[in-house]
Amino acid sequence: MFRPGRLTLMTAAAAATIAAAAPALAGYGQPSPWQLGLQEAVTPVFHQAHAFHNFVLIIITVITLFVLALLVYCVVRFREDKNPVPSKTTHHTLLEVAWTVIPVLILVVIAVPSFRLLYAQYSPPPADLTIKVVGRQWNWDVVYPDANAVTVTQMMLQKDEIEDGQPYTLAVDNVAVVPVNKVVKVDVTAEDVIHAFTIPSFGVKVDAIPGRLNQTWFKAEREGVYYGQCSELCGFAHAFMPIAIQVVSEETYKKWLEAAKGDVEKAKDVLKQAAAEKAKDSAKVLDASPASVASR
């Protein structure tokens, strides 16, 4: 017997399981093999987008299975040999009102968190710093207008330039650096054709249009390197103009910016030093842990 109540519950449970498993398979700042779902969120807006995505996934799964069940029921129950003389009934007022009103209510339920997310995306809190991103065939420039217009020119690393752990076609020679937990306003434009600036883990995607200034913002809550790619088909090397933004502590950011004012290339040493210190600190923590003491 068809029991819609139980089926709906089971569907919702299955959808929730898939939604919960997805982040475990996705990476921070870059795609991972066999990834399911979106990249891990590191900004408040993208956390919200994740929640909205999972919510809509449950609704869409329930609707799809409901329609499938209706179809199967009709095909089986009203097949020719079971039902040789079809009913000529048309119109059923209550049913017609129901299949109009219920979808409207579902759309209203979806619209509320959808508009809330849109509002969050387009109403940034006051910015702590501004960067300007310029797309061109075939690279990105990240400019720091408040710091002597320091310009970080990012070029994709070729296969033989890739170092350990760097993702090919995403890694660049110069990463742009921003501080953690700060509101970063991003002015986006282009020099030649339309490009699009995207960092999936930040939940930002905005067109870079010559002669126009678009804006977006993010507040990264976690240190790390976050990659994106040009997301507007802009020409033959469109697939080879990645974006890389490194989120660091405020202290490291300040040191990096100071060094970058002189030489962007040399400022990389600040990042290397910070990474080495971090590795040393975490080694110390590991060394002092009960497990490592016990193993001595």
Ligand SMILES: [Cu+2]
């Ligand atoms: Cu492009």
